Amino acid sequence: MAENGGLSTSRGSYGASEFDGVDVESSTEFAAVPDAFQRLWTPHRMVYIEEGQQPQEHACPFCIAPSMSDGKALIVARGEHCYVLLNLFPYNSGHLLVCPYRHVATYDEATPEEVAEIGSLTQTAMTVLRTVSNCDGFNIGMNQGRIAGAGIAEHLHQHIVPRWALDSNFFPIIAGTKAIPRLLGEVRAEIAAAWPSDHSD
């Protein structure tokens, strides 16, 4: 196979280990994948670009994530029935998702054990996010069904979005641009380090 040198394949040139196992794209590679919603800096999108932009029918990202390393899947904590990971498309830095391991779509399909652990992991996430980020409040909830805004409607997930008093600015409205100020790998490592290790006991 001849190398023509015309296409860079060295996406590891940033040094993935720097971000705790999360691969990052170069700015030139990202510039070749434009979309209508401009982003100032979005290294987290590489995970979806690698996997194909939309999850395939038999490739639910919330089913696959637990089989990957924490760093690669952006997982911050694993419980007995559910786990917690960073959202790839965060509304804010530290935007977490709590998912059951089982592939169930809606809250009423979750077992009592899953419901209880979604609750307890959500409480722990609030405590941890308050500690590491000094947030002033949270938006917490579930979109049930695509019509209600669920991006991955097939697999139940609860959003936990930390909020700060000054986090809403004119950017998303005026410029169609949302600034995500911190790299996801960095944020994941910080939250995982602050997560109490005895949670699921």
Ligand SMILES: [Zn+2]
């Ligand atoms: Zn699933």
